[in-house]
Amino acid sequence: MASSGDEIETLIATMARLPGLGPRSARRIVLHLIRKRAGQMAQLAGLMGHVAENARECLVCGNVTGADICPICEDPARATGEICVVTDVADLWAMERGRAFRGRYHVLGGSLSALDEIGPEDLRIPQLLDRIAEENIAEVILALSATVEGQTTAHYIAEALAPTGVVVTGLAQGVPIGGELDYLDDGTIAAALRARRKL
Amino acid sequence: MASSGDEIETLIATMARLPGLGPRSARRIVLHLIRKRAGQMAQLAGLMGHVAENARECLVCGNVTGADICPICEDPARATGEICVVTDVADLWAMERGRAFRGRYHVLGGSLSALDEIGPEDLRIPQLLDRIAEENIAEVILALSATVEGQTTAHYIAEALAPTGVVVTGLAQGVPIGGELDYLDDGTIAAALRARRKL
Numbered sequence: 001m002a003s004s005g006d007e008i009e010t011l012i013a014t015m016a017r018l019p020g021l022g023p024r025s026a027r028r029i030v031l032h033l034i035r036k037r038a039g040q041m042a043q044l045a046g047l048m049g050h051v052a053e054n055a056r057e058c059l060v061c062g063n064v065t066g067a068d069i070c071p072i073c074e075d076p077a078r079a080t081g082e083i084c085v086v087t088d089v090a091d092l093w094a095m096e097r098g099r100a101f102r103g104r105y106h107v108l109g110g111s112l113s114a115l116d117e118i119g120p121e122d123l124r125i126p127q128l129l130d131r132i133a134e135e136n137i138a139e140v141i142l143a144l145s146a147t148v149e150g151q152t153t154a155h156y157i158a159e160a161l162a163p164t165g166v167v168v169t170g171l172a173q174g175v176p177i178g179g180e181l182d183y184l185d186d187g188t189i190a191a192a193l194r195a196r197r198k199l
Numbered sequence: 200m201a202s203s204g205d206e207i208e209t210l211i212a213t214m215a216r217l218p219g220l221g222p223r224s225a226r227r228i229v230l231h232l233i234r235k236r237a238g239q240m241a242q243l244a245g246l247m248g249h250v251a252e253n254a255r256e257c258l259v260c261g262n263v264t265g266a267d268i269c270p271i272c273e274d275p276a277r278a279t280g281e282i283c284v285v286t287d288v289a290d291l292w293a294m295e296r297g298r299a300f301r302g303r304y305h306v307l308g309g310s311l312s313a314l315d316e317i318g319p320e321d322l323r324i325p326q327l328l329d330r331i332a333e334e335n336i337a338e339v340i341l342a343l344s345a346t347v348e349g350q351t352t353a354h355y356i357a358e359a360l361a362p363t364g365v366v367v368t369g370l371a372q373g374v375p376i377g378g379e380l381d382y383l384d385d386g387t388i389a390a391a392l393r394a395r396r397k398l
Contacts (some may be wrong), residue, residue: 003295005265011246019231020224029217033255033287034263041251047210052236064206064233090230096202160248
């Protein structure tokens with residue numbers, strides 16, 4: 001299809017490669033943007049160019065940000081002595097939406113995987129050890145996925161942190177809020193039963 | 200949430216307002232783009248800026264394009280004497296994907312609607328009449344939606360074209376290819392029965 005000129009076709013093809021989009025949704029978005037080309041489209045293009053130029057990893061925690069240090073690491077109120085270790089930035093954002101954690105983060109950038117040859121040096125684990133030596137950290141919370149790779153990574157980090165004397169905790173496993181037992185997998189029910197609490 | 204700086208948040212919020220996207224898919228796309236900020240993101244920003252600046256309506260048919268005249272109207276092979284009238288550019292693109300029509304188009308830009316006060320002057324209908332007077336047109340195909348507004352518009356255009364002597368046709372109505380009778384609405388079945396063909 002070259003019914004609207006090469007540039008518009010290329011834009012649609014590029015948009016269609018974004019995660020969660022396809023040719024149909026990309027066409028719909030591009031048509032919408034072309035209708036608002038003077039306003040929303042020019043603004044979005046400018047913003048995207050800016051972020052492409054300025055986005056980088058926070059030198060302390062690995063969060064993505066437009067400055068050398070991210071707003072969370074910059075915020076003195078968040079120097080609570082707790083570090084929450086997450087696999088990637090999407091998980092950091094998810095934790096922030098929960099509004100339950102008020103300390104700082106450490107983004108690993110992946111999970112340990114013998115298969116994919118991802119070792120501790122690839123995962124910002126040395127930087128985590130440095131931070132514990134330098135900052136005044138009392139507790140490290142491992143908010144890693146409840147998958148085999150996530151739990152392998154959690155186990156490795158817990159071992160590596162043992163000599164430092166810092167308290168290492170993990171997220172509780174159990175029934176999600178609003179979760180119906182009938183729809184839960186067996187592993188979750190078993191974990192929730194093992195970790196049962198007195199009411 | 201301002202965990203990654205204002206610019207990234209604004210980009211996510213702007214993306215989330217695009218049709219078919221929401222906060223979750225916008226975050227996913229922005230994170231993906233930030234990972235590829237030097238390549239795909241900078242390229243997409245540049246393309247989008249270019250299209251925002253250059254996209255306009257084809258002066259002949261109303262298709263969106265990066266030049267004054269769209270590639271279809273520029274193509275001499277498509278001067279077949281047939282004009283296909285469509286409601287909007289999305290419909291033009293849909294027709295092109297079908298690869299069945301080899302003539303030129305005329306984009307109305309909407310449907311007639313007494314309720315929304317959209318009259319013939321708002322719909323590039325006068326321009327259609329001009330084209331029929333100027334170009335050597337034998338047939339006008341009304342590829343309009345099978346809705347009340349689409350059919351009202353088709354009826355109006357057919358009346359307006361009657362004095363010109365040009366042949367006016369409409370798309371056939373019937374069972375879609377691959378359509379199962381069991382899932383079709385009653386109106387479509389009735390229309391397909393009325394328009395039954397000898398095999």
